[in-house]
Amino acid sequence: MTKILDGRELAGFIKARQEHQVRVLKSQKKKPCLVILRDSNNPVITKYVELKKRYGEDIGVEVIDAFLENATTEEFIREIQKYNHDENVHGMIVQLPLLEDKNTEEIVNEIAAEKDVDGLAKYEGRESERVFDSATATAINWLLAGHNIELESKKIAIVGRGKLVGSPLIRMWTNSGYNIEVFHRGSDFSKLKEFDVIVTATGNPHLITNEMIKAGAVVVDAGTASEGGHLVGDINEEIRERQDLTAITPKIGGVGPLTVTVLFEDVLKACENTLKV
Numbered sequence: 489m490t491k492i493l494d495g496r497e498l499a500g501f502i503k504a505r506q507e508h509q510v511r512v513l514k515s516q517k518k519k520p521c522l523v524i525l526r527d528s529n530n531p532v533i534t535k536y537v538e539l540k541k542r543y544g545e546d547i548g549v550e551v552i553d554a555f556l557e558n559a560t561t562e563e564f565i566r567e568i569q570k571y572n573h574d575e576n577v578h579g580m581i582v583q584l585p586l587l588e589d590k591n592t593e594e595i596v597n598e599i600a601a602e603k604d605v606d607g608l609a610k611y612e613g614r615e616s617e618r619v620f621d622s623a624t625a626t627a628i629n630w631l632l633a634g635h636n637i638e639l640e641s642k643k644i645a646i647v648g649r650g651k652l653v654g655s656p657l658i659r660m661w662t663n664s665g666y667n668i669e670v671f672h673r674g675s676d677f678s679k680l681k682e683f684d685v686i687v688t689a690t691g692n693p694h695l696i697t698n699e700m701i702k703a704g705a706v707v708v709d710a711g712t713a714s715e716g717g718h719l720v721g722d723i724n725e726e727i728r729e730r731q732d733l734t735a736i737t738p739k740i741g742g743v744g745p746l747t748v749t750v751l752f753e754d755v756l757k758a759c760e761n762t763l764k765v
Contacts, residue, residue: 522580
């Protein structure tokens with residue numbers, strides 16, 4: 489019987505604790521605040537921004553939706569610099585993807601390390617400055633640990649090496665000493681059948697097909713794309729119907745809920761860190 493890696497229940501337990509943390513911070517005259525910068529109203533981005541705003545409202549964290557329509561890279565950077573110096577803002581994220589005329593890496597790297605709650609900025613040669621890991625990569629760790637999925641002795645495939653999930657997860661699991669192999673455009677995807685754990689995050693619907701997954705595998709679908717107005721992942725739906733897997737994420741409610749939970753966990757930590765200054 490295949491186990492469903494549902495992140496909603498885990499997120500619910502953590503959310504209740506976060507709500508209490510916010511009350512404690514407010515009693516200390518600190519009101520946690522997250523700024524979301526974006527330049528697009530596409531359905532996927534709008535959905536994720538609304539989820540974060542609603543979550544913040546639920547636990548008492550202020551969320552500022554900074555929609556910078558038609559902004560240039562330079563205007564994005566100036567806005568980030570403004571919030572970097574605003575002591576009432578504790579966390580800041582850039583809702584990706586940005587429109588193609590932007591230098592995404594330059595923009596994200598402008599966020600101050602202590603406010604980079606998505607953990608996406610690069611610190612070439614300065615890794616010691618990193619305060620937070622990628623929210624999505626951390627959420628995948630929490631999801632697997634919460635369902636007692638061991639990784640140490642497993643052969644792990646990471647499909648995709650994007651900024652949001654693949655690259656930070658590769659860094660995180662390499663540092664943990666796990667046995668990983670990275671698959672990307674041009675890789676032989678038929679070899680996925682050799683792996684015990686497969687994490688896919690490419691945003692290419694139906695990329696992973698049934699014959700690529702062996703019996704007993706653990707499958708984490710962290711890919712997100714819009715197809716016909718609906719959010720879809722990387723795997724074919726027939727894979728979720730199998731009963732011979734060890735575990736698989738559901739179509740809705742797997743990594744996503746925990747990613748939001750991790751993000752706000754980092755906002756609260758960032759706010760608490762200002763009490764220590």
